[in-house]
Amino acid sequence: MRILSSLAFAAALAATSPAFAQDLSAGAAAVRDKALTDPLAWDIAESLTSEVGARMVGSPAMERARDWSVAKFKELGFENIKVETFTTPAWSRGAESAEVVGPWPHKLAILGLGNSASTPAGGITAPIVVFKSYQAMLDQPPGALTGKIAVVTQAMARTQDGSSYGAVGVQRRAGAAEAAKRGAVGYLIRSISTDDTRLPHTGGGAEGGIPAAALSPPDAELLERLAARGKPVMVKLDMTSASNPASPAWNISGEIRGKEKPDEVIVVGGHLDSWDPGTGAIDDAAGIAITTAAAKLAAAPGKPRRTIRVVMWGSEEQGGSSGAYAAAHKDEVAKMIVAGESDGGAGRIWSISLPKTATEHPAMTAFKSALPKLKVAVNRAAPNEGGADISGLMALGVPFVDFNQDMNRYFDLHHAADDTLDKIDPAELSQNVAVWAAFLYTVANSDIDFRVKPATEAK
Amino acid sequence: MRILSSLAFAAALAATSPAFAQDLSAGAAAVRDKALTDPLAWDIAESLTSEVGARMVGSPAMERARDWSVAKFKELGFENIKVETFTTPAWSRGAESAEVVGPWPHKLAILGLGNSASTPAGGITAPIVVFKSYQAMLDQPPGALTGKIAVVTQAMARTQDGSSYGAVGVQRRAGAAEAAKRGAVGYLIRSISTDDTRLPHTGGGAEGGIPAAALSPPDAELLERLAARGKPVMVKLDMTSASNPASPAWNISGEIRGKEKPDEVIVVGGHLDSWDPGTGAIDDAAGIAITTAAAKLAAAPGKPRRTIRVVMWGSEEQGGSSGAYAAAHKDEVAKMIVAGESDGGAGRIWSISLPKTATEHPAMTAFKSALPKLKVAVNRAAPNEGGADISGLMALGVPFVDFNQDMNRYFDLHHAADDTLDKIDPAELSQNVAVWAAFLYTVANSDIDFRVKPATEAK
Numbered sequence: 001m002r003i004l005s006s007l008a009f010a011a012a013l014a015a016t017s018p019a020f021a022q023d024l025s026a027g028a029a030a031v032r033d034k035a036l037t038d039p040l041a042w043d044i045a046e047s048l049t050s051e052v053g054a055r056m057v058g059s060p061a062m063e064r065a066r067d068w069s070v071a072k073f074k075e076l077g078f079e080n081i082k083v084e085t086f087t088t089p090a091w092s093r094g095a096e097s098a099e100v101v102g103p104w105p106h107k108l109a110i111l112g113l114g115n116s117a118s119t120p121a122g123g124i125t126a127p128i129v130v131f132k133s134y135q136a137m138l139d140q141p142p143g144a145l146t147g148k149i150a151v152v153t154q155a156m157a158r159t160q161d162g163s164s165y166g167a168v169g170v171q172r173r174a175g176a177a178e179a180a181k182r183g184a185v186g187y188l189i190r191s192i193s194t195d196d197t198r199l200p201h202t203g204g205g206a207e208g209g210i211p212a213a214a215l216s217p218p219d220a221e222l223l224e225r226l227a228a229r230g231k232p233v234m235v236k237l238d239m240t241s242a243s244n245p246a247s248p249a250w251n252i253s254g255e256i257r258g259k260e261k262p263d264e265v266i267v268v269g270g271h272l273d274s275w276d277p278g279t280g281a282i283d284d285a286a287g288i289a290i291t292t293a294a295a296k297l298a299a300a301p302g303k304p305r306r307t308i309r310v311v312m313w314g315s316e317e318q319g320g321s322s323g324a325y326a327a328a329h330k331d332e333v334a335k336m337i338v339a340g341e342s343d344g345g346a347g348r349i350w351s352i353s354l355p356k357t358a359t360e361h362p363a364m365t366a367f368k369s370a371l372p373k374l375k376v377a378v379n380r381a382a383p384n385e386g387g388a389d390i391s392g393l394m395a396l397g398v399p400f401v402d403f404n405q406d407m408n409r410y411f412d413l414h415h416a417a418d419d420t421l422d423k424i425d426p427a428e429l430s431q432n433v434a435v436w437a438a439f440l441y442t443v444a445n446s447d448i449d450f451r452v453k454p455a456t457e458a459k
Numbered sequence: 460m461r462i463l464s465s466l467a468f469a470a471a472l473a474a475t476s477p478a479f480a481q482d483l484s485a486g487a488a489a490v491r492d493k494a495l496t497d498p499l500a501w502d503i504a505e506s507l508t509s510e511v512g513a514r515m516v517g518s519p520a521m522e523r524a525r526d527w528s529v530a531k532f533k534e535l536g537f538e539n540i541k542v543e544t545f546t547t548p549a550w551s552r553g554a555e556s557a558e559v560v561g562p563w564p565h566k567l568a569i570l571g572l573g574n575s576a577s578t579p580a581g582g583i584t585a586p587i588v589v590f591k592s593y594q595a596m597l598d599q600p601p602g603a604l605t606g607k608i609a610v611v612t613q614a615m616a617r618t619q620d621g622s623s624y625g626a627v628g629v630q631r632r633a634g635a636a637e638a639a640k641r642g643a644v645g646y647l648i649r650s651i652s653t654d655d656t657r658l659p660h661t662g663g664g665a666e667g668g669i670p671a672a673a674l675s676p677p678d679a680e681l682l683e684r685l686a687a688r689g690k691p692v693m694v695k696l697d698m699t700s701a702s703n704p705a706s707p708a709w710n711i712s713g714e715i716r717g718k719e720k721p722d723e724v725i726v727v728g729g730h731l732d733s734w735d736p737g738t739g740a741i742d743d744a745a746g747i748a749i750t751t752a753a754a755k756l757a758a759a760p761g762k763p764r765r766t767i768r769v770v771m772w773g774s775e776e777q778g779g780s781s782g783a784y785a786a787a788h789k790d791e792v793a794k795m796i797v798a799g800e801s802d803g804g805a806g807r808i809w810s811i812s813l814p815k816t817a818t819e820h821p822a823m824t825a826f827k828s829a830l831p832k833l834k835v836a837v838n839r840a841a842p843n844e845g846g847a848d849i850s851g852l853m854a855l856g857v858p859f860v861d862f863n864q865d866m867n868r869y870f871d872l873h874h875a876a877d878d879t880l881d882k883i884d885p886a887e888l889s890q891n892v893a894v895w896a897a898f899l900y901t902v903a904n905s906d907i908d909f910r911v912k913p914a915t916e917a918k
Contacts, residue, residue, distance in 0.1 A: 050684045053565045061564070105520070106512045106738070109876060197656050198737070198876035218879035222738075225509045225880075278657070279565070279681075417568065417657035420677035421684075 024366035058090030078254025088320030090247035094240030114204035123238030146183030162407035176208030190220035271316035278419030287342035294436030304444030326392025341387025347406035363446035399450030483825035517549030537713025547779030549706035553699030573663035582697030605642030635667030649679035730775035737878030746801035753895030763903030785851025800846025803864035822905035858909035
């Protein structure tokens with residue numbers, strides 16, 4: 001009896017046969033188990049955060065990150081490495097300070113928000129008006145904040161699915177413009193975060209034409225207490241920044257080429273850029289590390305039938321990489337089997353959502369058989385997030401998946417100086433790699449088409 | 460039957476009678492229970508941290524703290540309020556920055572250590588040598604660190620009794636001088652802390668004549684990783700500071716005068732000064748708040764027989780208040796019944812040590828009867844800590860107590876920007892007040908003498 005390799009055997013079988021499914025399941029389990037003890041993802045995250053660190057679009061560090069990506073793909077044996085240049089607006093931070101000048105002087109811990117205006121030279125000094133909810137500020141009529149610094153101190157709840165970010169994050173994403181409409185000369189928010197350190201959390205959205213910054217949570221609470229004393233509280237804000245309307249940026253990709261259908265491509269990745277205060281560990285060296293390691297592990301048993309492409313998107317935080325990637329690859333989208341992005345930190349995957357068209361396909365049956373050991377729930381809802389960097393592909397009809405990471409701790413660290421390597425739990429990182437590797441293995445070694453009903457359901 | 464007030468009744472009885480002890484026990488229990496729901500300590504801590512905030516000796520904030528103390532004592536009805544001026548050396552921080560300039564550029568989160576030298580204008584740039592233990596640096600011969608920046612990255616263990624501070628803290632207290640002896644041009648340590656934030660922890664002891672600073676724990680780990688890559692890692696350090704050899708400082712006290720023996724004084728307190736990065740909440744607004752509130756609560760049932768004096772010592776962090784206080788009160792020490800300091804944060808008291816001479820005195824029996832509800836263990840060992848600000852009195856023979864606070868979380872916050880009001884748990888703060896109030900009540904309303912064997916033991 002001729003002995004076939006596991007992969008050759010799988011490839012030789014019809015994709016819906018029980019034997020094929022059984023073999024894919026065994027392969028997925030093996031890939032998963034190897035991932036759980038493999039150090040590659042950790043090594044990648046360690047390398048990027050140590051050798052590059054913070055990497056904002058438009059900064060010299062981003063050029064080093066680009067070179068790091070190419071070198072890393074080469075070192076790991078990826079093929080068809082591409083650096084796709086695009087341009088995008090880039091904001092950069094200058095000197096920043098804030099203080100209560102009276103009646104009770106305090107230095108305040110702030111971080112300017114992306115696209116914040118600078119103050120005039122020498123700063124501005126103005127009385128604050130504290131709103132304990134964002135809605136309370138929105139309820140103010142035009143002119144009500146004239147000459148004031150508006151301060152919104154609404155806090156964010158800790159949630160496993162990160163849903164509080166959407167709800168409370170609006171005070172960062174839209175508040176500066178709303179405050180400016182009402183006459184405010186400055187805008188401060190309690191950081192969009194769940195921690196209680198003196199480290200503020202930055203992020204984009206301060207397009208109001210006025211200086212806007214995030215306070216650390218203790219500083220926001222201090223301003224609430226001072227305002228409650230009933231005397232005018234004067235704050236001095238001194239912020240500088242610069243903007244480049246067309247900074248170069250890069251989407252960088254490497255492939256494990258499929259041996260049978262190389263033009264059928266699975267697109268996964270994370271984003272290479274980060275905000276500046278931390279070293280971009282959980283956001284998003286982790287996503288880069290997870291997907292790159294998963295691709296390598298998925299191909300470890302042998303070359304897959306289809307191509308696995310890992311993309312390190314180049315401007316997620318300030319925007320631009322998703323649209324640039326979709327535009328550059330629009331002629332290829334029909335051949336993109338599925339897309340996925342890891343950009344929820346390094347916490348374990350607790351639930352996944354798969355395109356409903358294909359949940360009963362033998363490839364997905366095989367994938368799902370790998371999940372109980374990883375304590376992952378398969379959510380019955382269809383994917384609805386995807387990821388910021390694949391949203392352009394999603395808009396062009398590319399199927400996508402949601403692998404939901406536990407975000408209970410994510411917003412303690414997100415966009416803050418505390419986003420450093422030590423916050424990544426190696427075991428949780430490996431669990432992520434195991435899920436992605438099993439998924440990539442089953443999709444790349446089958447003929448699953450997430451765009452059509454599978455044959456088993458059509459019966 | 461003539462009805463005596465509780466206190467008059469107690470005072471009228473011999474101090475060793477069973478009825479007296481029973482009455483003291485009931486009083487201590489009542490004082491304890493009131494303390495557990497009384498908001499005064501929280502209000503004092505809130506007031507000091509909000510209205511003054513960071514308060515380093517020699518700073519304008521310290522003058523505001525002095526005025527706050529006097530006003531707070533007055534507001535609370537304390538008598539015989541005294542501001543005792545002394546002079547002490549005071550160091551102050553200027554601009555500080557550090558960065559890895561190559562081969563992998565990173566900004567580093569540092570805080571200069573007290574008495575650190577400034578760098579020359581423009582800073583210094585030198586290769587680092589990383590030691591993972593303090594001993595490994597001490598093992599270097601003279602000259603071994605010439606031209607280098609020595610980096611000690613030994614980490615501190617989390618302990619309930621804070622004993623790791625003594626062990627690992629030596630790398631802060633003595634390391635700069637040791638590094639300088641070996642030729643180093645700069646000295647960096649992993650913060651003496653148990654947290655993992657990007658906030659470094661300052662503290663005194665950098666009298667080596669070279670610039671010396673604490674790294675945040677993640678930055679210390681980053682330098683370890685960079686050094687492990689085997690190429691020379693260059694760090695630029697730019698630090699300025701100033702020193703005043705004779706800054707004014709103030710020990711401030713207020714009394715609840717005893718109605719029978721006002722010259723017999725119980726001395727308790729905390730320290731008013733703080734390091735500069737936080738608002739001095741757990742170190743030591745908490746101690747000020749606990750002892751001030753405890754004194755008020757101990758006297759709430761009626762004027763005590765003896766005087767309770769609360770002292771807000773004025774220069775614990777940089778030294779000087781203890782010696783100044785002992786010198787100013789040396790003629791009074793024979794009449795000081797006992798001294799105690801609260802300077803271990805705001806965590807609950809988990810064990811106490813009492814002078815062994817008096818543990819069976821009815822006053823201490825009454826005090827100890829209040830403790831089970833507070834989950835406090837009475838340690839069989841004699842007190843051995845006391846506190847930095849009462850060490851001068853201790854040296855003159857004043858008996859003292861140790862009320863040991865749970866320090867598991869203390870070194871997450873100590874001397875860092877994170878030392879803010881929100882880190883104080885109101886329930887734990889109240890438990891402290893309850894212990895101190897019960898103690899003050901029983902001592903101030905008895906004739907216990909901690910210097911001699913009690914009569915009950917002499918039988």
